[in-house]
Each structure stands twice: as C-alpha cells, then as structure tokens.
Amino acid sequence: xxxxxxxxxFSPPVMMATLLIEFGLAVYTFFKYRxxxxxxxxxxxxxxxxxxxxxxxxxxxxxxxxxxxxxxxSVITLLPVLxxxxxxxxxxRQHFLRLGYVVxxxxxxxxxxxxxETISSLCGGNYIIFSGPQxxxxxxxxxxxxxxxxxxxxxxxxxxxxxxxxxxxxxxxFVVGYLSFMLPMGLAYAIYPPAxxxxxxxxxxxxxxxxxxxAFQIVPKYYKYSAKT
Numbered sequence: 001x002x003x004x005x006x007x008x009x010f011s012p013p014v015m016m017a018t019l020l021i022e023f024g025l026a027v028y029t030f031f032k033y034r035x036x037x038x039x040x041x042x043x044x045x046x047x048x049x050x051x052x053x054x055x056x057x058x059x060x061x062x063x064x065x066x067x068x069x070x071x072x073x074s075v076i077t078l079l080p081v082l083x084x085x086x087x088x089x090x091x092x093r094q095h096f097l098r099l100g101y102v103v104x105x106x107x108x109x110x111x112x113x114x115x116x117e118t119i120s121s122l123c124g125g126n127y128i129i130f131s132g133p134q135x136x137x138x139x140x141x142x143x144x145x146x147x148x149x150x151x152x153x154x155x156x157x158x159x160x161x162x163x164x165x166x167x168x169x170x171x172x173x174f175v176v177g178y179l180s181f182m183l184p185m186g187l188a189y190a191i192y193p194p195a196x197x198x199x200x201x202x203x204x205x206x207x208x209x210x211x212x213x214x215a216f217q218i219v220p221k222y223y224k225y226s227a228k229t
Contacts, residue, residue, distance in 0.1 A: 015057045018208050022050035025215040033219055036226065038089055042219045045082045048075040049211055052204050060123035069121040069130060073111045076204060077104055077140075080147030087151055087174060090167055090222070091158035096150050103143050110136070127201040141199070152178050166225035170218055177213040181206035 026046035033039025055072025059065045081100040088094050111119065122129040131137070155171040162168055185203040 012057055012060055014205070015053050018205060019050050019053035019057065021208060022046055022053065022211045025211050026050055029215050029219055033223060036223065038086060038222050038226075039219055041082055041086055041089075042214055045079060045086075046211055046215065048078055048082070049204065049207055051075045056128045056201060056204075059121050059128050065121050065123070066116040066119055069119050069128075070111050072128075073119075073130060073200070074108055076200060077107045077111065080144055080151065083174075083178075084147055084151045084154065086218075087154050087158070087171070090162065090170060091154055093154070093158075095154060096147065100147055107140065107143070127198040127205070129198045130200055148178055148182060164225055166221055166228070170221045170225070173213055173217045173221065177210040177218065180209040180213065 023046075026043050026049075029039060029046055030043035033042070052072050052075050055068045055075070058068040059072070062068060081097065081104050084097060084100060088097060118132055120131045122131070152175055155174045159168055159171050162171070181203055184206045185199065188202055189199065
C-alpha cells in the first residue's frame, strides 16, 4: 500500500497506546466510582473500548484473526446501548433501550456463533477492515449510528427537563463526547475513501477522546451531583 493510502494515526503501536490509555481509564473509573451503577457502567464502556483495541491488534498479530474479529465486534456492539443507558439514568426515560437490548442480543449471537466463513477481517496495517454479508452490515451500521444519534437526541431533550446545573453539564459533555469521534469519522469518510471500508476501526480510534471525556468530565460531574442530593 502506498504511503498516501495510509492513516498512520491508526498504526498498531497507536492501537496499543490507545488500549493502555483506555484500560487505565477503565481501572481508574472502576476503583474510584465502583460503588455506583453509573460508574460501573462507565467503566464497562471504557473496558469495551480497550478490549476492541486489543482485538484489532491481535487481528494483525495473531494466528486466529476470526476469533479476535468475533471478540472485537462483540464488545463494540455493546457501546451504543451502554451509552444510551447512562443517559437514561439522568433523563429517567428509557426510549429505545428495550429495542437496543434485543438488537444487541441478536448481533452478539451472530458474531459469536455463525460459521467463521461469514466473518472476515483484513489487517490493513493501519486499521482493520471487517466484512461480511452486505445486508447484515448495513443493518449493523443503522443500529450503531442510530443509537449514537438517539444518545445525542436524548441528551439534548433531557437538557430542557433537568434543573440541576451539574446534570446539565453531564448531558452537555455527553453530546461533546459523542461528537468528538463522530465528526472526525464523518470527515474522514467524506475526504478519505479508504476509510469507508474501515469505519469501526477508525471510529473506535477516534473514540479515545470520548473515553477521556467520560472518565474526567462525565462521571465526576455526575457524582458531584449525586453527592449533593
């Protein structure tokens, strides 16, 4: 592959560095906020992001790319619903969550148990390309981006209904956090055609910014509010 067709910010060493950052944030968040449900779910999200980076690294470095592809796709499937669940703890509304649980269960069963011939991954050197039945992955993309958008929408809706400034700050940081990886991915998708074949890999690379926001803005501000009520 020519140099002009590479995104070096997603190279395997960067994958490993991102893994260490996200794993460290997961451990920090769990031990600092483990006594609350919000903190445990947030730590689970951070751990899932880290585990996906591990899976990507292993796709390129191990002899069992299919196993690691199954694992990686499974853990990132949880992320949109976990994020919406955190937002629901603030909004006190569970819009689309039951649907999300059903869809997540379906995808998990598929990724874990379908024949290996239907799951394919390619190590591009700087990102991973996952492929499979086109209709399935179109549905998967609709689920993934749909629930991210639901999360932003639910956060904005809840801003008009919660009165405490700390909770309003949490919701605003959720929107900022989501946009911090969705907008760069959208830009890469628009101007860098090879990125269109590696959306999961590249978006999760950008999501390290969300991980930092989650650990150092969203969770602390939520517990600052909880301590006062």
